[in-house]
Amino acid sequence: MADDIDNWLDQLAGRAATGLEHPLDQALVSALHAESAPTGDDLGLRRLHRRLEAEGLLNAKDKVRRSPRWLAVAASLMVAVSLGWWMLPEQALHEFGDTPNAASRAGEAADSRPMSAEDRAPEPVIAAPAPPPPAEAVQRSSREPVTAPAIPSPSREAQAAADAAVQDFAEQQAMRERRAVTKSNAAAQSAFAVTPPVALLPQEAGNNLADLSERLNALEGVRAVAWPPSRGDGLQVSWADAAARARLIAALPPGTEPLPAADSGQVLLRRPGSGAVQ
Amino acid sequence: MTVPEAEWLQQIAAGGESRREAVSALYRHYAARFRGYFQRCGASPADAEELCQDSFVRLVRALDRGTQVEQPRAWIWSVAQSQWLDWRRGAGPDTEDIADWEAAQSQDDPADRSLHLDDCVRRQFAAYSAAYPVGAQALLWASVEQFTAPEIGELLGRTPGATRQFLSEARKRVRGYLAVCQEWLDDSS
Numbered sequence: 194m195a196d197d198i199d200n201w202l203d204q205l206a207g208r209a210a211t212g213l214e215h216p217l218d219q220a221l222v223s224a225l226h227a228e229s230a231p232t233g234d235d236l237g238l239r240r241l242h243r244r245l246e247a248e249g250l251l252n253a254k255d256k257v258r259r260s261p262r263w264l265a266v267a268a269s270l271m272v273a274v275s276l277g278w279w280m281l282p283e284q285a286l287h288e289f290g291d292t293p294n295a296a297s298r299a300g301e302a303a304d305s306r307p308m309s310a311e312d313r314a315p316e317p318v319i320a321a322p323a324p325p326p327p328a329e330a331v332q333r334s335s336r337e338p339v340t341a342p343a344i345p346s347p348s349r350e351a352q353a354a355a356d357a358a359v360q361d362f363a364e365q366q367a368m369r370e371r372r373a374v375t376k377s378n379a380a381a382q383s384a385f386a387v388t389p390p391v392a393l394l395p396q397e398a399g400n401n402l403a404d405l406s407e408r409l410n411a412l413e414g415v416r417a418v419a420w421p422p423s424r425g426d427g428l429q430v431s432w433a434d435a436a437a438r439a440r441l442i443a444a445l446p447p448g449t450e451p452l453p454a455a456d457s458g459q460v461l462l463r464r465p466g467s468g469a470v471q
Numbered sequence: 472m473t474v475p476e477a478e479w480l481q482q483i484a485a486g487g488e489s490r491r492e493a494v495s496a497l498y499r500h501y502a503a504r505f506r507g508y509f510q511r512c513g514a515s516p517a518d519a520e521e522l523c524q525d526s527f528v529r530l531v532r533a534l535d536r537g538t539q540v541e542q543p544r545a546w547i548w549s550v551a552q553s554q555w556l557d558w559r560r561g562a563g564p565d566t567e568d569i570a571d572w573e574a575a576q577s578q579d580d581p582a583d584r585s586l587h588l589d590d591c592v593r594r595q596f597a598a599y600s601a602a603y604p605v606g607a608q609a610l611l612w613a614s615v616e617q618f619t620a621p622e623i624g625e626l627l628g629r630t631p632g633a634t635r636q637f638l639s640e641a642r643k644r645v646r647g648y649l650a651v652c653q654e655w656l657d658d659s660s
Binding site: 195197198199201202205206207208216217220221222223224225226227228229230231232233234237238240241242244245248250251252253 | 488490491494495498504507520523524527528531532535588593596610614615618619620632635638639645646649650653656
């Protein structure tokens with residue numbers, strides 16, 4: 194049956210080698226083609242043209258493809274410029290000019306002395322306001338509208354809120370820095386920190402390291418902490434510059450082994466026979 | 472062999488001034504077929520005209536979006552079919568009662584001696600089309616569009632085997648309708 198109907202379809206379509214045998218089938222094909230014959234329907238065609246034109250579909254391909262691309266680029270640029278302008282307030286720009294940036298800070302830190310705990314404090318974010326001003330400055334800024342943010346003519350309440358926000362931010366920043374220093378000290382004392390050179394104290398220095406630590410901490414530019422923290426049978430001593438080193442040498446018990454020659458550095462002071470350092 | 476439809480669709484897709492000419496050529500070629508198809512589906516002549524216009528707009532829009540067409544004729548008809556299905560789902564058909572139309576058609580006496588054989592066959596096919604619109608459309612696709620059984624099956628949503636069965640029954644029915652025109656053949660012989 195399949196072959197039969199396929200053959201009949203081929204005859205209807207004119208694909209078959211032999212034409213339609215039945216005269217009525219031939220008449221049927223004529224009727225089918227007459228029904229589907231193209232018509233000179235100019236009215237309908239004009240209507241279709243008008244409609245396509247109204248919808249922007251007549252000759253539209255080039256316009257449709259080009260304009261959105263340029264529009265998208267232009268819109269992106271405008272959004273980027275607007276966001277860049279409004280997200281970087283005027284005050285931040287001024288303060289940014291006075292605030293050392295991350296690169297210059299890093300340069301200072303790498304200048305000559307080894308990294309100290311203070312140097313490991315987190316770098317300020319570029320867009321953030323300057324480090325916390327002293328209390329006087331904060332109070333002055335609350336009185337002087339000159340230091341107000343870029344918003345023109347703020348109301349008294351808005352000014353107060355802005356000042357409170359600045360003060361709040363300063364406190365938070367100070368707390369963050371304290372936390373960072375503490376964390377940095379802990380890191381320096383951890384097992385992975387570089388162990389400073391050891392200098393042995395003389396035998397006659399006595400056993401009271403606490404007194405020695407107190408004496409050394411009283412010196413300007415010198416800092417002494419018990420080492421290791423768990424046992425406390427040594428002192429980790431650091432000095433900030435050459436003058437501090439000289440003061441430290443003068444304060445150490447006579448007969449203490451020589452300190453490293455660097456202007457700033459640190460050393461582990463240990464009693465003889467108190468065991469290996471970690 | 473390149474069918475003219477493929478060239479028209481390419482010109483429409485390319486846009487520019489040639490799009491207008493290609494749309495015109497395609498419309499002249501297919502408008503009457505689309506209208507007949509929609510009427511056979513059950514649309515009134517006015518609705519069929521609207522559906523025809525909507526189909527061409529839909530077709531141009533699809534090509535403008537970059538739709539790739541592999542089989543031009545089948546794709547053109549699939550656009551018209553989608554238009555019909557959307558219209559039937561949306562507005563609801565305001566179709567003529569097929570039974571009334573069939574009754575009106577059958578009032579004509581096919582054995583009227585003033586008619587020519589071709590007139591008789593045309594009228595009888597119209598009667599058959601009113602009673603079996605899907606079968607009539609399938610025969611048009613087979614003869615005019617030169618679609619094969621599987622291609623017709625795709626448009627009808629049937630398997631090739633079921634389509635062959637359907638076409639076999641359609642042939643049997645349409646021959647029954649055309650049997651009354653046999654007299655002209657007998658007279659002429």
